[in-house]
Amino acid sequence: MDFAGVVTxxxxxxxxxxxLLPAREQMALSLGWHIILACFGVAFPTMIYVxxxxxxxxDDPVALGLAKRWAKVSAVLFAIGxxxxxxLSFEMGILxxxxxxxxxxxxxxxxxxxxxxxxxxAIFLGIYLYGWDxxxxxxxxxxxxxxxxxxxxxxxxxxxxxAWMNNPTGFKLVDGxxxxxxxxxxxxxxxxxxxxxxxxxxxxMVVGFVVAGVYAAGMLKGRVDAHHRLGFTxxxxxxxxxxxxxxxxxxxxxxxxxxxxxxxxxxxxxxxTTEQPAPLRLGGVLIDGKVHGAIDIPKIGSLxxxxxxxxxxxxxxxxxxxxxxxxxxxxxxxxSMVGIGTLLAIVVVLFWLARWRGHDLLPKRWxxxxxxxxxxxxxxxxxxxxxxxxxxxxxxxxxxxLRTEDAASQSAGLxxxxxxxxxxxxxxxxxxxxxLRSMARRxxxxxxxxxxxxxxxxxxxxxxxx
Amino acid sequence: MSLAVVVAVAMFAGIVLYALxxxxxxxxxxxxLTAGGSERGGxxxxxxxxxxxxxxxANHVWLIYILVIWWTGFPETFAAATTTLTLPLALAxxxxxxxxxxxxxxxxxxxxxxxxxxxxVFAGSSLITPFFLGAAxxxxxxxxxxxxxxxxxxxxxxxxxxxxxxxxxxxTCAFLAGAFLTADAARSGHGTLSETLRIRxxxxxxxxxxxxxxxxxxxxxxxxxxxxRLLGPAAPLIVxxxxxxxxxxxxxxxxxxxxxxxxxxxxxxxxxxGWGVAQYPWMLVDQVKISAAAGADATLAGLLVVVGLAGxxxxxxxxxxxxxxxxxxxxxxx
Numbered sequence: 001m002d003f004a005g006v007v008t009x010x011x012x013x014x015x016x017x018x019x020l021l022p023a024r025e026q027m028a029l030s031l032g033w034h035i036i037l038a039c040f041g042v043a044f045p046t047m048i049y050v051x052x053x054x055x056x057x058x059d060d061p062v063a064l065g066l067a068k069r070w071a072k073v074s075a076v077l078f079a080i081g082x083x084x085x086x087x088l089s090f091e092m093g094i095l096x097x098x099x100x101x102x103x104x105x106x107x108x109x110x111x112x113x114x115x116x117x118x119x120x121x122a123i124f125l126g127i128y129l130y131g132w133d134x135x136x137x138x139x140x141x142x143x144x145x146x147x148x149x150x151x152x153x154x155x156x157x158x159x160x161x162x163a164w165m166n167n168p169t170g171f172k173l174v175d176g177x178x179x180x181x182x183x184x185x186x187x188x189x190x191x192x193x194x195x196x197x198x199x200x201x202x203x204x205m206v207v208g209f210v211v212a213g214v215y216a217a218g219m220l221k222g223r224v225d226a227h228h229r230l231g232f233t234x235x236x237x238x239x240x241x242x243x244x245x246x247x248x249x250x251x252x253x254x255x256x257x258x259x260x261x262x263x264x265x266x267x268x269x270x271x272x273t274t275e276q277p278a279p280l281r282l283g284g285v286l287i288d289g290k291v292h293g294a295i296d297i298p299k300i301g302s303l304x305x306x307x308x309x310x311x312x313x314x315x316x317x318x319x320x321x322x323x324x325x326x327x328x329x330x331x332x333x334x335x336s337m338v339g340i341g342t343l344l345a346i347v348v349v350l351f352w353l354a355r356w357r358g359h360d361l362l363p364k365r366w367x368x369x370x371x372x373x374x375x376x377x378x379x380x381x382x383x384x385x386x387x388x389x390x391x392x393x394x395x396x397x398x399x400x401x402l403r404t405e406d407a408a409s410q411s412a413g414l415x416x417x418x419x420x421x422x423x424x425x426x427x428x429x430x431x432x433x434x435x436l437r438s439m440a441r442r443x444x445x446x447x448x449x450x451x452x453x454x455x456x457x458x459x460x461x462x463x464x465x466x
Numbered sequence: 467m468s469l470a471v472v473v474a475v476a477m478f479a480g481i482v483l484y485a486l487x488x489x490x491x492x493x494x495x496x497x498x499l500t501a502g503g504s505e506r507g508g509x510x511x512x513x514x515x516x517x518x519x520x521x522x523x524a525n526h527v528w529l530i531y532i533l534v535i536w537w538t539g540f541p542e543t544f545a546a547a548t549t550t551l552t553l554p555l556a557l558a559x560x561x562x563x564x565x566x567x568x569x570x571x572x573x574x575x576x577x578x579x580x581x582x583x584x585x586x587v588f589a590g591s592s593l594i595t596p597f598f599l600g601a602a603x604x605x606x607x608x609x610x611x612x613x614x615x616x617x618x619x620x621x622x623x624x625x626x627x628x629x630x631x632x633x634x635x636x637x638t639c640a641f642l643a644g645a646f647l648t649a650d651a652a653r654s655g656h657g658t659l660s661e662t663l664r665i666r667x668x669x670x671x672x673x674x675x676x677x678x679x680x681x682x683x684x685x686x687x688x689x690x691x692x693x694x695r696l697l698g699p700a701a702p703l704i705v706x707x708x709x710x711x712x713x714x715x716x717x718x719x720x721x722x723x724x725x726x727x728x729x730x731x732x733x734x735x736x737x738x739x740g741w742g743v744a745q746y747p748w749m750l751v752d753q754v755k756i757s758a759a760a761g762a763d764a765t766l767a768g769l770l771v772v773v774g775l776a777g778x779x780x781x782x783x784x785x786x787x788x789x790x791x792x793x794x795x796x797x798x799x800x
């Protein structure tokens with residue numbers, strides 16, 4: 001959450017526990033950071049599978065070379081993704097004891113399945129990375145399949161918990177006590193399927209555009225060869241499919257919000273009062289209860305939010321002031337996601353249309369520049385979508401059941417923990433950047449195997465490709 | 467046995483496996499740290515890289531398994547422990563992050579300077595993490611985590627049981643890693659290296675053994691509930707651990723490296739299981755019993771489904787990974 005959100009939180013809850021603010025900040029930092037790496041864990045194995053399979057089946061050394069490099073990159077990303085994921089499992093308790101103590105046995109089961117799928121992914125990644133030149137090629141390739149499947153199951157499970165926070169079910173509250181727990185009902189709650197699909201496709205958008213962007217950057221620097229073309233095309237195809245499907249999933253998902261979380265929809269749409277039909281409000285901020293600087297397009301708000309030209313979009317006035325989310329962040333985050341997502345979908349469609357008509361845009365510098373920016377844009381859209389759904393759920397951590405301030409830790413010492421987290425995450429980001437850049441540099445210099453520089457005598461122990 | 471106890475046993479099995487697999491993994495950091503300068507230590511560092519590279523991520527997931535079963539099966543005690551032990555857990559966490567990231571970074575470092583930096587971070591944090599996890603375990607075992615949570619941030623873990631818990635964790639990790647690395651070095655034909663490792667491992671084993679048994683004295687005063695059972699029902703396990711530990715030292719001395727790995731694992735497993743037996747039937751010693759800490763029955767049953775699936779899916783896959791890394795196809799030089 002950003003500064004404005006912090007200020008809103010402080011102003012709206014004067015008697016909040018001292019741990020609320022640092023807990024939020026730390027969760028936002030670690031989750032926002034981890035989600036990018038999680039995308040790579042989910043989508044990258046599938047892309048590696050495609051190039052690796054092509055390498056084996058067509059005996060294509062270019063494709064095989066790509067698979068080898070991507071595998072090494074995924075090793076680095078998976079390692080820091082694994083540790084940042086471990087951080088999150090500790091943080092669930094350290095930051096949110098009020099949530100975990102009370103609802104741990106309601107929401108915990110999907111986490112247990114997630115742990116299982118993560119285990120599978122870690123094991124087969126280990127086998128895959130070390131299996132190069134040590135296993136029969138086709139069996140080696142097969143090791144990617146459980147990784148891809150684990151990515152699907154893992155995404156479903158994590159999103160299942162978030163969907164439950166938005167659509168709590170599978171328990172009863174009697175005098176404040178949680179009873180009649182049905183963890184399966186909680187896991188397979190009504191919101192999970194669409195939310196899962198939205199996140200799963202987002203992962204392919206992020207990884208597809210980021211990886212394609214890396215090769216687009218290479219082509220911009222004049223390295224136009226089969227390696228770069230294939231390295232661009234495979235992830236770009238994945239990104240294309242995801243980018244085109246995503247708006248439809250998002251739309252259906254959005255239709256639910258009007259019924260299940262009207263205040264979130266009101267914040268998405270920046271609707272201060274209930275309007276029928278509601279306009280689509282582009283941009284704008286809410287200051288002192290008035291909307292400033294928005295462009296209204298009549299009726300389209302109803303169409304997008306309710307799938308009809310005349311259905312009402314609920315306004316913030318239908319929700320008590322204490323139950324309203326931080327409106328501006330939610331609205332701007334939501335519109336950033338939709339705007340960027342739409343832009344990316346249009347661009348990929350235009351690219352393939354042009355190609356179908358015989359115009360290859362790949363040699364065009366302006367297109368390559370756009371393709372480089374598409375990666376960060378996709379990450380931005382995903383982060384914005386996540387902010388929209390999380391901040392839009394406030395002030396509830398479990399919608400309508402448990403307020404975030406009641407879930408947070410009581411400890412003011414969390415500011416220290418947050419400060420350490422900032423330092424560690426910045427360090428990890430720099431480390432990853434330095435290492436990945438040096439990997440790319442050495443690959444260009446022709447060092448395919450990247451031996452570690454442990455000092456003289458290293459080669460006598462093991463000169464194999466690792 | 468009640469459903470709650472079955473789930474607690476499944477969770478504790480995760481703790482034992484983490485202590486063994488993750489322990490050997492952490493302990494290799496101790497040998498990395500003490501390997502010497504970049505030139506002298508190069509051979510050992512490559513061996514460590516080779517030994518734990520394929521398995522470290524999988525070893526690590528046991529911790530997530532433990533945490534998830536804890537908060538799902540026994541949610542209130544999880545919240546009580548995390549709010550009370552925020553400091554040691556956060557420090558362990560910093561260690562986990564730095565260690566995992568720098569291990570991966572070191573592998574792909576471009577220059578010696580980079581590799582040394584990441585290597586130092588990796589090795590240093592390999593000591594921090596088990597120490598603070600051990601200290602957190604000691605806090606729970608000594609009855610200093612109140613049922614309602616938010617216990618004292620410092621005194622809950624700054625006492626003899628926790629500090630010895632941390633030291634024992636570091637020592638057993640190093641001992642396990644030493645036994646495995648010595649065998650690995652001998653098997654892959656690095657005679658000089660395996661000799662160095664052999665001497666160091668015997669040293670680590672002696673020190674760790676002394677610490678484990680010396681700890682019984684302060685624990686007796688510090689944590690009566692725990693020590694009563696440690697010296698009661700758990701006593702045979704403590705004796706078994708001593709015997710297995712001694713056997714390891716003898717086997718290492720006689721250069722019987724393959725069986726020494728087995729006895730080292732047995733020694734550490736016996737200590738950890740001994741702690742589990744001594745802590746039974748408490749979830750948080752002197753505060754909450756396992757039966758009272760448990761969440762909803764439906765959830766406990768669901769967790770057993772997960773444990774069953776883990777037995778069917780994860781165990782064979784893990785066995786395959788370990789089998790591959792131990793087989794000649796993977797260890798031969800290309």
